Amino acid sequence: MARYTEAKCRLCRREGQKLFLKGDRCFTDKCSYERRPYAPGFAGKLRKKLTDYAVQLREKQRVRRMYGILEAQFRSYFKRAEAQKGVTGANLLILLERRLDNVIYRLGFANSRDQARQLVRHGLFTLNGRKANIPSLLVRPNDIVEVRETSRKVPVITEAQEVIARRGCPAWLESDGAAFKGVVKALPTREDIQFPINEQLIVELYSK
Missing domain, CATH: 3.10.290.10 (RNA-binding S4 domain)
Known part of the structure; x- marks a missing residue:
């Protein structure tokens, strides 16, 4: 299966949040996000007003990249979570947490x-x-x-x-x-997942 092979720290900077993709390095002063907490690229420091769709997309990308899952597989998890009883967003995060x-x-x-x-x-x-x-x-x-x-x-x-x-x-x-x-x-329960995630934005994105 295809995997992202470029610099992982760029993903944290792009999402504007630490995704802890580099293990112990993320807890040290060597963390790239700590040194450059803005998006990569020429226009990275520019402030942009995001549309509702862009906010939803960024939240989905943030979670997908944190767990290291490609789009097709992530969508499959969402469909499975949607078919289960309970809150779809919470079901999705619990499924991701249960991965080996x-x-x-x-x-x-x-x-x-x-x-x-x-x-x-x-x-x-x-x-x-x-x-x-x-x-x-x-x-x-x-x-x-x-x-x-x-x-x-x-x-x-x-x-x-x-x-x-x-x-x-x-x-x-x-x-x-x-x-x-x-x-x-x-x-796991939703309360066990301490990482700041607004899963409702992902539900809204896939419900369009």
């Missing part, structure tokens, strides 16, 4: 979702004792995610565990770094 690559990132076994996706693709994790190499797998309550025995000395995993304290582990997950294991205690 996001769970591995949240548990502190990777510095970013992009890195977590790569580690999953390389087969470094198991889900309920079985090898899992599909980043889009959706976890369920009581699922157990573990680093495979042969992969526990991989440098990026040990480095990620050292910095998880900076972002913390959400309440719906339980991380045991010493055992290289994490447990899904419950499904």
